Structure formats: C-alpha cells, structure tokens
Amino acid sequence: MTDAVRLNRRGLLAGTAAAIGAAALPGGSRASVPLSGKQAPGFYRVKLGEYEVTILNDGARTFPLPDTFVSNVSKDKALKAASDAFMSAGKVTVPFNPTLINTGSKLVLIDTGNGPSPDGAVGHLFPNLAAAGVKPEDIDVVVISHLHPDHINGLRTPSGAIAFPNAQIIAPEPEWAFWMSDENMAKASDTMTKNYFANTRKILTGMEDRVARYAWGKEVAPGITAMATPGHTPGHTSFAVASGNSRMMVQSDVTNIPEFFLLNPNWHVAYDHDPELAQKTRHKFYDMAASEKMLVAGYHFSFPSAGHVEKNGTGYRLVPVAWSAVL
C-alpha cells in the first residue's frame, strides 16, 4: 500500500476548492452562532487532600525580547530559546498566574497580579475570580510572595481602593524590610530597581498598618508554610502547601519563564536582584521538586501553570499537569 499515506504538503497547504461529493453543505452564508471573540475563563482547580487549589490566570505580556532579558547569555541564545518555545518571532511572552487556596477554613490568595490594565493584556485575575465563583471581598488572606509590581499591583483597584477589603494582607518580613527602607531606595542605581522602589510606594503607601509581615519557615495560613527562596528579591518567598498526605509547592518566581530558566537554570533573568543567589535557590528548589516528584505551581508557567519538574541534562524540564475534567 505504497500510496496509502496520501497526506502531502501540497494537499495540505494549497487545500482544494472542490466541495465534497455526496454531501451538500447546508444552506446559509452565516454560521448558526457568531464568532465569540473571547477566550474561556482562565482558572484551573486541583484537589489537594482536603484543600481546593485554584490557579487563576492574570493574562500575559508579549514584548520584543530586550537585549538584556537574559543578562548572562547572548541575545541570540535567548532568541533561539524563544523560537524553540514557539513564541512570536523576536518576542518573549511572560504569563502571570496567582494561586487561590481554599483550606475549608480560609480562602487564601497568593499574589494579586498586575491589576487591571488599559490594554487588556493583564488584570484578568478579577474576571477569572468571578468565573470561579469568588468575589474579592470573599478572600480571607492575601499572601504576597515578594514586592514586584506584577505580584502586588492587584492589591489596589483603579480608583486606589484596596481590592480585597476583608482580607488580611501579609508580606514577607525580609522583603518588606528591604523595599520599604528609604535608605535602600536612595542607594538604588539602575532604573529598574528605582522603578520597583517607586512602585512599592505607589501601591503600599497608606497600607503600612494594613499589611502584616510573616516570617520564613512559619505557616501563613493553615497548611501553607513560607519557604525562604531568596535571590529573585531579597525576601522572595515560595510556599509549601500540605493537606492530609498531599503536598504541592507554589514557587512564585524561583524561575521566570520555564522555557528559558528552568531548561537553563544558570541563565539570569534581568529581574533578579541577586542573580547568583537566585541561581543557587533555583537548583536547590528544583532538585527537591524533582526528587520528591512534587507538583509545582509557577507564577510564570503557562496556564494552567502547574506541573512536575524533571531533570534534563544540566537543567530541568517542566511536565505540565494533565488537565482533569473532574476534581
């Protein structure tokens, strides 16, 4: 049956105008329903012991790959990694995914996304929360992993009000100490770091008494323990979540996009405060995740933003979670 495999490039790419023979297509020049123009809601649930973990997509930003997006490798290498990941030519896409955990006794949101944006690329946390049946005023605890804009700017509505009016809001003690120090702010020399300091003031000024601080190694909510994973920022924090015999980790920004920095854990993303320490944290975290076969939720993993980590040469590879239609 030598000609049995009849698919061919010409047939595929040229298509054909011939209609099917016996089957006359039904009449009408419009489909029975109009184009939707809208994506499905971006939330995904994982049952973890007695807990319900809901990952919420805040959207993604796609932008021309900056020259120094990876500070310690050539732009060509970075462009190759983007191309290998089928990103748009010359660009890089960074998604954002906060995590909501319902422990049964507390409704806990870890990080708040970018807040609503005029261009609609981000700020999807709020409609996705609504799609998941949760109102911002339902949140009992907002846990901040670190004080970068894409994690804290959703704390405020566009009018400046606190977006989660009934929540206790907590941030890592060493993170708060670093960024809220005017002395540290005065010492900042590069534009990015200056902007980060300015943004913390914009969002957090007036909320100082509203934000409590938590310590590494302690529970921030029942079954949710703060893990010290510094480097990305001085007080950057991940979370171990445990219910019954089930465990997962919410890594926050141990790595930025896995297509670059999980495959190549020694690459340094421009946003890392202490790149060497971030690299060391990365190896330690993923060596543990791989050996424990632990489910990991990653803020910058592509939605549904959870998966397992496997060793891959000198780096690691993400095996995305298999979507389950039932909990």
Add this chain to the structure above:
Amino acid sequence: MTDAVRLNRRGLLAGTAAAIGAAALPGGSRASVPLSGKQAPGFYRVKLGEYEVTILNDGARTFPLPDTFVSNVSKDKALKAASDAFMSAGKVTVPFNPTLINTGSKLVLIDTGNGPSPDGAVGHLFPNLAAAGVKPEDIDVVVISHLHPDHINGLRTPSGAIAFPNAQIIAPEPEWAFWMSDENMAKASDTMTKNYFANTRKILTGMEDRVARYAWGKEVAPGITAMATPGHTPGHTSFAVASGNSRMMVQSDVTNIPEFFLLNPNWHVAYDHDPELAQKTRHKFYDMAASEKMLVAGYHFSFPSAGHVEKNGTGYRLVPVAWSAVL
C-alpha cells in the same frame, strides 16, 4: 550568604504548626466561600485567520495499564513511560478532545466524544459546548474522523436521538465502506474489532441516510480539507484548516497519547488497525508538522490539546500551546 537558601526538605514536608507572628489570622472556622468541587469549563479558543477554533474537552479515562496497551514493547517500558508522564501508578490516562471550528459561515464540529457516561469521566463535550455558548442544535456540520466509539458515540443522546439535530453529518468514505461492510464484520476475529463493529451498528443503524460520505483530499467545509492518514483505522482522517495565511492541523488519532506514541512513534497502540501503516503515517505527519512548525490539535493530547511538534531523537516531542487570555 551561605545559609540564605533556607528551603529544606524537613521544613517543607514537616510544615510547622507555629502561626505567623505579627499577623493574627481573621476569625471564623469556615472560609468565606465553600469548596467548589467542580473543575473550570474545558474549552479553549485559538484564532486562526478569520476562523475561531474551539477545542472542547470530553473528559478522560484513567485505567490500569493493559498488558498489551503498547502491543510491540514490554509492559515495563510502557509503565515507565506512564510514570515519566506523572500518571497515577500503574495506570494510563487517555483524554478526549473534539474540535469546533466557526468559519463565520459554518459551525463545524470534528468528532463527538464518548457521549454522556454514568461515571461522569467522559461526556463533558455537551456541558463544555454550553459553557462555550453553543447549543448542539447550532452545529451546522459534524465531521467524523473515524468510526471508533470515542469519536462517534456522542452522535446520540442517551435516549437514542441524534444529538445534533440540525447538522449535516459526514464520515470518510473509505472508513464507512470498511466498518459498514457486513462481510468485514463477519471476518473480524478479535474481541476489540468485533466490539468496534458492533458499536458502529448500535450508533449508526437508522442513520445511514443521515450520514453523507466525504472523500480524502477534498474540503469538508470551507477551508477544512480532509487528509488521508490511514493506519489507525482503514479510513482514518485528519484535517488541514486554513484561513487567510494561517494554518493548523486537526490530527484526530495519528497518535494516541503523545507521552507514549509521539515520544516513541514506533510504538503501536492496541487500538491501531494496521500498526505498521499507522507508524508510517505518524512519521510522515509529524515530519511535516515539525518542518512546517504547524499548530496541531490532537484528540488524545492533554487539554487544551494543541501544540507544536518538535523532533526529539528518533521521535518527537509535543510543545503544548501557551494559553492566551485574549484571541
């Protein structure tokens, strides 16, 4: 800063009962919203030129890995592949994902899933269609890729009515000729093939005049061309979808689960009718998909069930599509 990376296995796995210091948790022993118990809707949209492609999850089946699930490699090797994909120990998970295409002039559903099932594992196509804003009576054309139960059983409601009352229903001519032949049915020797024949009668008897047949190499709907990809079944068909300059392929079952048969294209799934031809088709199809960097929707890929194929040693690897919150 030698002790800066403080995450450790003991801290992670043991957790700690200590509450956070400064931050007293808000009162109450119940979260502000109850556990949902339900997964998010399983549909995902891709804008393809002027078309809107919506992949719909019908659910998945998880079952103890049968001894002969892969007919030409040892069960140990298959179990290793399942373990590498983080499937449940000793089991294999097979998801099902029909594709809906709104061309603007036609609403076209490719394959119909398993139909509703008492155990709730499958049959999610119908609630997911509803979540996507589509009623079964809105569908203009139902295109069947091949006559296996998980692709045709959704043609009938549990009461036996045609589930898509206003649709033209079309199936591949060579597929229809093979399975609807009583002579072929009489020759079937193994239980699986006998069951497949019996199921075609159960579903299609009484619909013979309702189902038109289409030819390979022709359009089955505007911009949707039937591609001959036989082997899995004698008339197994894939689809090239084209709108403007954009192209994708809906592969149907060129491979069963990619974690096994895309990584190892020479492995034969038990369900293949002509395994050698299926293997040949697989290589031809994925060589083209890889070289053309074509988006591929796979019926048995994990939802959202689309991605790009890259060469990986002697096989291929799936790079799942990056979820986009906007079209």
